Amino acid sequence: MNLDPFYGAPDGFESAAPGTVLRTREVQLAVLTVLPVHVRSWQLLYRTTDLFGQPTVAVTTVAVPEGADTSHSRPLVSHQFFYDSTSPACAPSYVLQQGGGLPALEGIHSATEYLELAASISQGYAVNVPDYEGVHGHLAVAEEPGYMILDSVRAAESFAPLGLDGANTPVALWGYSGGGMGSGWAAEMQPGYAPELNIKGVALGAPVSDVESLLHVNGSMFASLIGVGIASLRNAYPKFAATTERYLT
Structure with a gap:
């Protein structure tokens, strides 16, 4: 769990509608958590829904170009980062902000994703970077x-x-790897869960439609993804946890 109190759910949040902003703060974004990025940026704690359909909270990082005239509307690009990790400290809201995150572990991914953010910002778009793995x-x-x-x-x-x-x-919607998976779920669920949203297009890079297919990385430099995936599913699903307790040492 995150120790930063910003991520804590406020009392009574369950009664809020999905997508309701519960808490905000302005943040300074920085490449590798060190090099400042010249945008106006904030983090939003909002009410959402968990995998069992129950109310929960999550955080997203939003930004507009520095000096942007916000009296005129602009498109929004939602970037789903490829943070394939079960650690909340590797979430975008941590690694994007100056002085936060784990640059030694997440520096490559955050620096790479900043190139994508820069492409959107250079077009004058607003950007949205959710912690889609939740708290x-x-x-x-x-x-x-x-x-x-x-x-x-x-x-x-x-x-x-x-x-x-x-x-x-x-x-x-734009996402690669785990972000591609998340973006795929959002695209598939949008008509039923959020039909009011004006989704114009979705770009998915390397989405994994069959989680079992990840087992082919066994014996490679990416073999640790198997352990990470099992750990995540074990934490998320009680029946999966019971099975792993029974069969794994």
């Missing part, structure tokens, strides 16, 4: 990433400093 670091679970991504878009659209046009805002 518990759920990797490769079903449905939950879709809820958290769609609700992060709702939260961003309602956050006045971004100057967006609410549900009329044109939205694109």
Whole structure:
């Protein structure tokens, strides 16, 4: 669990509608948590839904170009980072902000993803970077990433400093690896869960549609993903945990 009190769910949050912003703070974004990025940026704690359909909270990082005229609406690009980790300290909201995160572990991924953010920012778009694994670091679970991504878009659209046009805002989803999986869930679930959102397009890179297919990395430099995936599924699903307790040492 995160120790930062910003991530804690406030009392009574369950009664709020999905996507409701519960807490905000302005942050300084930085490449490798050190080199400042010249954007206006905030983090939003919002109400969302977990993999069992129960109320929970998540955090997203939102930004607009520095000096942007927010009196005029702009498109929103939701970037789902490839943070394939069960540690909340590896979440985008940690590794994007100056002085936060684990640069030794997550520096390559955050620096690479900043290139994608720069491409969106250079077009004048607003960007949304949700912690779609939630506060518990759920990797490769079903449905939950879709809820958290769609609700992060709702939260961003309602956050006045971004100057967006609410549900009329044109939205694109962009993700690679775990981010591709999350973006895929969001695209599949949007018509039923968040039909009001104006999703214009989705770009998925290396989404894993069959989690069992990840087992082919056994014996390679990526073999640790198997352990990470098992750990995540064990934390998320009680029946999976019981099975691993029975068969694994």
